[in-house]
Amino acid sequence: MHIPVLKKEVIKYLNPKANENFIDATLGEMGHAFAILEKTGPEGKILGIETDIELYQKLKQRIAKIPNSKIQDRIILVNDSYINLKNIVEKYNFKKVNGILFDIGMSSWDLEESGRGFSFQRNEPLDMRYKINIQQSFREDYQVKAEDIVNHWSKEEIEKILREYGEEKFSKKIARAIIGQRKIKFIRNTFQLKEIIKDAVPFWYQRRKIHFATKTFQALRIAVNDELNNLRTALPLALEILGEQGALVVISFHSLEDKIVKNFFREKAKENLIRILTEKPVVPEKEEIEKNYRARSAMLRCANKI
Secondary structure, three states, rough: OOOOOOOHHHHHHHHOOOOEEEEEEOOOHHHHHHHHHOOOOOOEEEEEEOHHHHHHHHHHHHHHHHOOOHHHHHHEEEOOOOHHHHHHHHHOOOOOEEEEEEEEEOOHHHHHHHOOOOOOOOOOOOOOOOOOOOOOOHHHHHHOOHHHHHOOOOOOHHHHHHHHHHHOHHHHHOOOOOOHHHOOOOEEEEHHHHHHHHHHHHHHHHOOOOOOOOHHHHHHHHHHHHHHHHHHHHHHHHHHHHHOOOOEEEEEEEHHHHHHHHHHHHHHHOOOEEEEOOOEOOOOOOHHHOOOHHHHOOOOEEEEEE
């Protein structure tokens, strides 16, 4: 079951009021979006952007089945990437924007239903792409897969990805093991990769609370989807689109993502364009982590446009 991360805190910092308009730039399974809609009736709207075409279609069907509700008229669903935020807003003439939310993490659907190898708990093809409709932002056919990286990239390139994107302390050993195994057999699925990682790291590392494959899988996903550069592209667009006193809320799950947000906020605060509301990232309370362990690494930052 999908549980939106830091929902209470998102509502606090976005501070949605009746008839205001918001953008959920990473719609996922709409946990945050529905919470915002509850606060913005009767006329407030949500522009929701979902990258994955399959999840987008699922959301359309879900909304259509809501009985006796005007909620369909208050949600604009878009299958695209938030790097095209400005063009999307112009296309749908979505103004005035009172707040924008980025939840830079995978949804439960990605892990449990997409079948694309995001989780090392399921034996799936090493894909890891967030799929956009071919007719929209780019042709997914040409996007690199995780399978391509582990089977064709050099040891130095793989090591760099694991070290920089995963902050994996055993990046060199894992990269070397990947190169060795792919000479024997093509690496096609998640379980193959998990076993390679297991054989490459010390026994004590396998016994830690955080699974030994977590950082490698995270690093490959970030590389496949160019997530850090996408975030750098989207933040200035969001600030430009926001109305005066509008709130920009970003939830990240990785220190590199959080650093990008922190530096962007500090830079724009110096330019007197925003007022930072969270000097330090807001993190989940103990009770939330107990209910939803995936929330443990979430970090929320917020600023208001001046």
